[in-house]
Amino acid sequence: MTKTALRSTIAGIALAASAGVALADKASDTLNMAFTKELENVDSYFNSSREGVVMQRAVWDGLIYRDPVTNEYVGNLATSWTWIDDTTLELKLREGVKFHNGEDFNADDVVFTVNFVAKEENGVKTQRNVNWMKSAEKVDDYTVRILLKEKFPAAIEFLSGPVSIYPNEYYAEAGPSGMGLKPVGTGPYKVTSVVPGQHFVLEKNENYFDGPKGQPSIGKIDIRTVPDVNTQIAELFSGTLDMIWQVPADQAEKLASMGDFTVANESTMRVGYLSMDAAGRSSMDPNPFKDVRVRQAVNYAIDRKAMVENLLKGKSVQVDTPCFPSQFGCATDAAVVYEYNPEKAKALLAEAGYPDGFTTEFYAYRDRDYAEAIASYLNAVGIKIDFKMLQYSALRELNMKGEVPLSFMTWGSYSINDASAMVSQFFKHGSLDDARDDQVKADLEVADSSTDPATRKEYYAKAIARITEEAYWAPMFSYNTNYVFKSDVEYTPTADEVLRFTTMKWK
Amino acid sequence: MLQFILKRLGLAILVALTVSFISFSLLFLAGDPAAALAGETASGEDIEAIRVLYGFDRPMLVQYGEWLWSAVRGNFGESYYFKLPVSSLIAERLSVTMMLGVCGITFALLMAVPLGVLAAMRPNSIIDRIALFLSVAGQALPSFWFGLILIVVFAIQLRWLPVSGAATWAHFVMPTIVLGYYAMPAIMRLTRAGMLEVLSSDYIRTARAKGASELRVMFRHALRNAIIPVVSLAAVQMGFMLGGSIVVESIFALHGAGYLAWESIARNDLPTVQALILIFSMFYIVFNFLADVLNAWLDPRMRSS
Numbered sequence: 001m002t003k004t005a006l007r008s009t010i011a012g013i014a015l016a017a018s019a020g021v022a023l024a025d026k027a028s029d030t031l032n033m034a035f036t037k038e039l040e041n042v043d044s045y046f047n048s049s050r051e052g053v054v055m056q057r058a059v060w061d062g063l064i065y066r067d068p069v070t071n072e073y074v075g076n077l078a079t080s081w082t083w084i085d086d087t088t089l090e091l092k093l094r095e096g097v098k099f100h101n102g103e104d105f106n107a108d109d110v111v112f113t114v115n116f117v118a119k120e121e122n123g124v125k126t127q128r129n130v131n132w133m134k135s136a137e138k139v140d141d142y143t144v145r146i147l148l149k150e151k152f153p154a155a156i157e158f159l160s161g162p163v164s165i166y167p168n169e170y171y172a173e174a175g176p177s178g179m180g181l182k183p184v185g186t187g188p189y190k191v192t193s194v195v196p197g198q199h200f201v202l203e204k205n206e207n208y209f210d211g212p213k214g215q216p217s218i219g220k221i222d223i224r225t226v227p228d229v230n231t232q233i234a235e236l237f238s239g240t241l242d243m244i245w246q247v248p249a250d251q252a253e254k255l256a257s258m259g260d261f262t263v264a265n266e267s268t269m270r271v272g273y274l275s276m277d278a279a280g281r282s283s284m285d286p287n288p289f290k291d292v293r294v295r296q297a298v299n300y301a302i303d304r305k306a307m308v309e310n311l312l313k314g315k316s317v318q319v320d321t322p323c324f325p326s327q328f329g330c331a332t333d334a335a336v337v338y339e340y341n342p343e344k345a346k347a348l349l350a351e352a353g354y355p356d357g358f359t360t361e362f363y364a365y366r367d368r369d370y371a372e373a374i375a376s377y378l379n380a381v382g383i384k385i386d387f388k389m390l391q392y393s394a395l396r397e398l399n400m401k402g403e404v405p406l407s408f409m410t411w412g413s414y415s416i417n418d419a420s421a422m423v424s425q426f427f428k429h430g431s432l433d434d435a436r437d438d439q440v441k442a443d444l445e446v447a448d449s450s451t452d453p454a455t456r457k458e459y460y461a462k463a464i465a466r467i468t469e470e471a472y473w474a475p476m477f478s479y480n481t482n483y484v485f486k487s488d489v490e491y492t493p494t495a496d497e498v499l500r501f502t503t504m505k506w507k
Numbered sequence: 508m509l510q511f512i513l514k515r516l517g518l519a520i521l522v523a524l525t526v527s528f529i530s531f532s533l534l535f536l537a538g539d540p541a542a543a544l545a546g547e548t549a550s551g552e553d554i555e556a557i558r559v560l561y562g563f564d565r566p567m568l569v570q571y572g573e574w575l576w577s578a579v580r581g582n583f584g585e586s587y588y589f590k591l592p593v594s595s596l597i598a599e600r601l602s603v604t605m606m607l608g609v610c611g612i613t614f615a616l617l618m619a620v621p622l623g624v625l626a627a628m629r630p631n632s633i634i635d636r637i638a639l640f641l642s643v644a645g646q647a648l649p650s651f652w653f654g655l656i657l658i659v660v661f662a663i664q665l666r667w668l669p670v671s672g673a674a675t676w677a678h679f680v681m682p683t684i685v686l687g688y689y690a691m692p693a694i695m696r697l698t699r700a701g702m703l704e705v706l707s708s709d710y711i712r713t714a715r716a717k718g719a720s721e722l723r724v725m726f727r728h729a730l731r732n733a734i735i736p737v738v739s740l741a742a743v744q745m746g747f748m749l750g751g752s753i754v755v756e757s758i759f760a761l762h763g764a765g766y767l768a769w770e771s772i773a774r775n776d777l778p779t780v781q782a783l784i785l786i787f788s789m790f791y792i793v794f795n796f797l798a799d800v801l802n803a804w805l806d807p808r809m810r811s812s
Contacts, residue, residue: 127553197589234658234659392538392542393542397538397542
């Protein structure tokens, strides 16, 4: 809380101080921007951060591309694709594409990339991005077949997301660490300088093919890692940065009021939720969360609308489903909606045998202010909170052991626009499943493996209805992010929290 | 003397080992390294695979022994996070931190010692009051706040200095002031107290009586004795600056060793953290040793003992 107050003070002082207009870098055709986190490796198969996704989309291309606005799939490095059978996808490749090092793109690159990443011992960081593929085969120079381990309807979504194609000759030689230091792709930007974790310089690929990403416009993108958001804002004021993102709501509001900057807000796929130990895995005894009435009471107790309006702001919305509403299969109309009703929550608790409430441990790993707001809502209906803020890895460990009665968690679905990336992650009896409901698991299995969209929709809806009726979770809200840039930069952010340099222009 | 040095050296190695063992165990307590490594998007299977791949499923003592065995042969392994050799990673970051540390302690000493002497020469005078105010303020100002105020004034308003980064010497001006200012109060107060005590001693009266100039009395006779505890303190402060300038490094986006250590802890990047802790503890040990040598040079009585 004090940190927020301090931030406001700093922004206030800076606001008063910076009457002068900052120098723009339009003249040098270089867009300076900042990352907050140190990116571990530019090789997208060996990082798991948002910054990595941003770099991946700029430097490499996937076989398929999903339009971030219409969500339609169009060809990228592939021009067309057909399912030969449930586990064989044949793709025709684009001809005449060259990698940044001059290597020609053809079927050999696809075959090499897929075979390399699909092999578990090669250690791709996020296995589920690639472990649905068994291997790839070359049909001819510009035709390949990707073989799946089993039916996987989200294959097209993954091919348009985390799976990007690497140059076979170069990668065989350079490997992940070489690729991280001197990345080579087909993408709209090529990397000209890498200081690991600190500084990345991208330059426009003049020979970029006419694909769905469009031609890059800005000549040079210079990315520095500046960990402190206040410093980033100071750099913005002094003119040494042109764009920052993931700016906290209170700061963004002040920056917007100054007029020198454009503040754009866009929702992200990240959803916050409370997970309750419905299956009784934790050592809590008696465990009130085994009772559906208690779980419903938790759902009724929290004023999510107020939290969205006052804390998250921007394009965040109240979420009622165990998935992000835009995801395929995320049936919002199937979900039971629990509007804020503390009286009803108290009544349900009394009915469940807790007229005076009870005390529970409550865990969180990020967004302390949101977690504290939730704790005070719960307190108001009689659920007394023993609040514990842990590092992510520590909470994850407890969670996998099933020792967490109640926690505030979030999930970003790796920007995959399919309900399987969220609801199926948590309700199929995995180590993070607090519900362990057989019926939900059975429905999700049908939905995850069917290739018929109508069947998938029907079964996701069934699962979502059951999860929300049983109130296994208390879904909270979606997250948003603020992009702040100089007024001579033109950019429209997309809802998947991926910065696309190709769509940035100077005004 | 040789026996004394060898004894000190043996002790130093024991200290370094103890520190590294404790930090190793604490890191395991702080969270599952496999889960941290796998990242937020990993599934349970991913985490299990990583646990086996990195050998986290083995007993902690075995893992520690293995690390130690490589470390004594100069191999600190590969950073789990960056997938780069820890030694090259640290070498690169350490140069920034060293530069910052040396500038910081020099600034602190240059400001604090003369101020301390002046304050002791005229106790309760206006100079003493100003020095007291500066030291109280230095102790009370959180460095992240002081740093931001400097940025607002010198980088945004006056535009004299760059906000952050490490590209030129100008980038180091503000970090040096913030880091040095934090170390200043203790050094100044200790100088002042030491001087006051020494100035009231008999040999100073003798020096004055034999007609030595005030300057000679102050610097040749008094300061030489009063500075001894300051040297020890400055050594500790220097060690602190090299390992603990996390806040300053973070605000000014200087990618130094302190910030690397801090981030590596959050990332459970065991090889990096272990190597850094070993290096930081070595710093403390080396600086303390140097301080003792310096003190022995300043005070002949210490040489004989």
